[in-house]
Amino acid sequence: MDIFIQQLINGLTTGSVYAIVALGYTMVYGVIQLINFAHGEVVMIGAMVAFTVIMALVGMNLPIPPALIVFIGALAAIPVCMAIGYLLERLAYRPLRHAPRLAPLITAIGMSIILQHLALLLWGRDPRAFPQIMENVSFAIGGAAISTVQIAIILLSVAMMAGLTWFVYRTKFGIAMRAAAEDVRIAALMGIDANRVIAATFVIGAGLGAVAGVMVGTYYGIAHYTMGFTLGLKAFSAAVLGGIGNIAGAMAGGILLGLVEALGTGYISEISDLCHWPVVSGWLTDRCADGGNVVLFGSNYQDVFAFLVLILVLVFRPSGLLGERVAERA
Amino acid sequence: MNTAVKVLSLSVATALALLGCGKKEEAPKPAALAAAPAPAAPLPVTIKIGHVGPLTGGIAHLGKDNENGARLALDEANAAGIKLGGAPAKFELIAEDDQADPKVGNTVAQKLVDAKVVGVVGHLNSGTTIPASAIYNQAGIPMISGSATNPALTEQGFKNVFRVVGRDDQQGPAVANYLIAVAKPKLAAVIDDATAYGEGLANEVEKTLKEAGVKVLPREKGTDKTSDWKAVLTKLKGKKPDVVFYGGMDATGGPLLKQARELKINATFAFGDGACTDKMAELAGTAAEGLICSQAGIPVQAAGKKFLDAYKAKFGIDPILYSPFTYDAAWLLIEAMKKADSADPAKYLPALQSIQHDGASGHIEFDEKGDRKDAEMTIFTMKDGKVTPLAIIKGGKSLTLDEYAALSAAK
Numbered sequence: 001m002d003i004f005i006q007q008l009i010n011g012l013t014t015g016s017v018y019a020i021v022a023l024g025y026t027m028v029y030g031v032i033q034l035i036n037f038a039h040g041e042v043v044m045i046g047a048m049v050a051f052t053v054i055m056a057l058v059g060m061n062l063p064i065p066p067a068l069i070v071f072i073g074a075l076a077a078i079p080v081c082m083a084i085g086y087l088l089e090r091l092a093y094r095p096l097r098h099a100p101r102l103a104p105l106i107t108a109i110g111m112s113i114i115l116q117h118l119a120l121l122l123w124g125r126d127p128r129a130f131p132q133i134m135e136n137v138s139f140a141i142g143g144a145a146i147s148t149v150q151i152a153i154i155l156l157s158v159a160m161m162a163g164l165t166w167f168v169y170r171t172k173f174g175i176a177m178r179a180a181a182e183d184v185r186i187a188a189l190m191g192i193d194a195n196r197v198i199a200a201t202f203v204i205g206a207g208l209g210a211v212a213g214v215m216v217g218t219y220y221g222i223a224h225y226t227m228g229f230t231l232g233l234k235a236f237s238a239a240v241l242g243g244i245g246n247i248a249g250a251m252a253g254g255i256l257l258g259l260v261e262a263l264g265t266g267y268i269s270e271i272s273d274l275c276h277w278p279v280v281s282g283w284l285t286d287r288c289a290d291g292g293n294v295v296l297f298g299s300n301y302q303d304v305f306a307f308l309v310l311i312l313v314l315v316f317r318p319s320g321l322l323g324e325r326v327a328e329r330a
Numbered sequence: 331m332n333t334a335v336k337v338l339s340l341s342v343a344t345a346l347a348l349l350g351c352g353k354k355e356e357a358p359k360p361a362a363l364a365a366a367p368a369p370a371a372p373l374p375v376t377i378k379i380g381h382v383g384p385l386t387g388g389i390a391h392l393g394k395d396n397e398n399g400a401r402l403a404l405d406e407a408n409a410a411g412i413k414l415g416g417a418p419a420k421f422e423l424i425a426e427d428d429q430a431d432p433k434v435g436n437t438v439a440q441k442l443v444d445a446k447v448v449g450v451v452g453h454l455n456s457g458t459t460i461p462a463s464a465i466y467n468q469a470g471i472p473m474i475s476g477s478a479t480n481p482a483l484t485e486q487g488f489k490n491v492f493r494v495v496g497r498d499d500q501q502g503p504a505v506a507n508y509l510i511a512v513a514k515p516k517l518a519a520v521i522d523d524a525t526a527y528g529e530g531l532a533n534e535v536e537k538t539l540k541e542a543g544v545k546v547l548p549r550e551k552g553t554d555k556t557s558d559w560k561a562v563l564t565k566l567k568g569k570k571p572d573v574v575f576y577g578g579m580d581a582t583g584g585p586l587l588k589q590a591r592e593l594k595i596n597a598t599f600a601f602g603d604g605a606c607t608d609k610m611a612e613l614a615g616t617a618a619e620g621l622i623c624s625q626a627g628i629p630v631q632a633a634g635k636k637f638l639d640a641y642k643a644k645f646g647i648d649p650i651l652y653s654p655f656t657y658d659a660a661w662l663l664i665e666a667m668k669k670a671d672s673a674d675p676a677k678y679l680p681a682l683q684s685i686q687h688d689g690a691s692g693h694i695e696f697d698e699k700g701d702r703k704d705a706e707m708t709i710f711t712m713k714d715g716k717v718t719p720l721a722i723i724k725g726g727k728s729l730t731l732d733e734y735a736a737l738s739a740a741k
Binding site for chain 1: 524548549550551552553555556557558560561562564565567568580581584585588589592593594609612613614615
């Protein structure tokens with residue numbers, strides 16, 4: 001049971017990160033129906049910038065508490081990622097806004113490759129140890145343990161999601177965003193500056209992504225120029241799971257995906273171990289004797305769960321768990 | 331058709347006749363020229379030896395270290411005034427960069443063949459060495475790697491391919507036996523990164539553990555890009571293994587070890603040579619302390635003193651990892667040429683196959699596959715952020731660094 005709770009905590013932590021990254025996908029999709037495949041790389045650059053700033057601060061030996069150093073690192077990463085988000089929209093997507101849908105999609109993949117190689121040039125191909133300067137204390141919960149970093153990630157994610165929800169539903173700019181998401185052309189006719197709203201969507205998503213990058217770096221203790229790719233695809237799956245274009249859906253999808261991944265990875269080899277199946281183990285007596293195992297799927301399927309979920313959602317509920325807009329538009 | 335052949339042969343014959351006439355006319359030399367001092371000794375012959383390793387990218391420092399080893403050997407050979415076939419031999423190193431990339435490795439291998447090298451030292455990585463070895467084999471050029479540990483390299487049946495380090499199927503049992511001796515485990519967990527290297531090494535470790543009666547949990551796997559090991563480790567935590575072995579590189583092993591300690595898994599951890607680097611300490615921080623890891627071959631500190639001093643004197647730095655092996659590999663080529671009294675690959679290859687040589691990395695003989703006979707393995711531990719040698723395994727016996735030094739000094 002304590003192991004199960006531990007896996008739930010693991011899943012909740014990674015799920016929170018997925019949720020924050022998924023917001024970047026879903027917001028952009030909501031407004032201009034574009035899947036910004038370069039978003040994962042924005043997250044990676046956030047981690048890299050924070051890494052550089054934190055290392056520099058640690059090198060200076062200033063008398064500031066470690067948590068504050070990480071905070072400054074994240075604070076430095078946010079404007080850099082926001083600028084990249086703005087430039088992506090301005091240079092790569094805006095010129096193609098009225099082009100057939102395939103063109104901006106290909107550009108997005110191109111931008112993802114460009115950003116990855118930019119990071120390769122700037123930070124090298126070596127994996128970087130993300131500085132572990134915050135003291136990581138664990139607290140016991142019913143036999144499982146939750147660390148300060150995990151608590152910080154979950155709390156910060158919840159705060160950011162709440163902040164975004166308030167922004168989108170309670171501010172004037174948020175209303176403009178939702179109007180643009182409903183229909184950009186009609187929103188423009190109503191006097192909304194569509195370009196500004198779209199650019200702001202990119203910038204906000206990138207800012208959230210920067211924080212997610214710092215979270216991932218701190219949590220796993222490693223930063224690398226390729227780290228954004230898989231993370232981006234998983235977050236995209238989370239967004240689709242929740243219903244792409246739907247902000248609450250992205251949050252729910254992210255957390256659900258994190259849980260599925262943690263529990264799946266934790267239990268798949270036991271579930272798929274044929275020796276645990278009464279009927280089948282009878283046929284495999286020679287291989288199951290003395291606690292032998294015939295495992296069909298190992299834990300290396302960890303990265304597969306996200307895409308399995310993606311496929312199942314697309315087959316059985318294309319609009320996602322909370323999404324209605326796709327059906328509305330169709 | 332027939333006429334064409336006739337015309338062709340006729341013209342060839344005429345050409346030959348003309349050439350022959352020309353030569354005859356030139357043959358009687360003017361007296362003045364004949365009196366010129368005839369060369370008493372034959373001119374020095376330049377013998378080209380290739381070296382390949384990554385000189386750019388993440389492990390460029392290791393590539394340069396390898397190259398330095400080979401360069402040192404060639405410089406010493408040049409200073410020794412070696413004669414082959416009566417002519418003084420001048421050895422020249424042609425160093426190429428394969429970027430640890432198999433595609434580039436094949437390109438530079440072909441480049442070396444075209445440059446008419448008579449032997450190759452390298453490459454560094456198994457991944458680049460194995461495909462390139464086919465190119466050298468086709469060209470009939472002997473090749474000795476000082477660092478490629480994948481068994482597949484010498485299992486291809488190429489007669490011209492050798493290695494002077496141990497193989498992964500020797501390394502796995504060595505590290506597993508050490509674990510058994512130190513931690514006396516009842517239950518072990520084995521994780522790998524699903525690559526040819528990681529999985530192969532993990533299989534060898536698992537086999538040895540099982541043979542010793544240790545119960546091994548079903549294999550857990552990641553990929554060579556996994557950074558999130560929490561779910562896998564949490565599961566292992568529930569099974570409470572005494573030891574955990576991971577077959578993979580330092581980039582994934584670092585986060586694995588760090589996250590394991592965060593989850594308060596107190597098992598003894600052991601990694602293979604891919605994660606037996608100082609980088610581990612950087613990536614895992616204090617969690618790396620006490621890690622056990624292995625390398626195929628002797629630690630650089632245990633190399634011959636003559637080599638260590640000469641290296642330091644020439645390059646101004648200490649050797650890093652595999653340079654004693656590339657130094658030996660280059661000397662092996664030269665010694666074989668000396669024995670055969672020829673730099674012709676076809677002539678000195680048999681001498682290389684049966685060579686016996688005492689080098690910087692100890693005594694070297696090859697078996698019929700081209701592997702080093704009785705290769706040493708070294709077990710390390712992570713101490714104060716540095717990989718520190720604990721024991722050298724030779725001929726099934728575990729020796730300390732001092733014991734090994736005494737043994738090699740006695741020889």
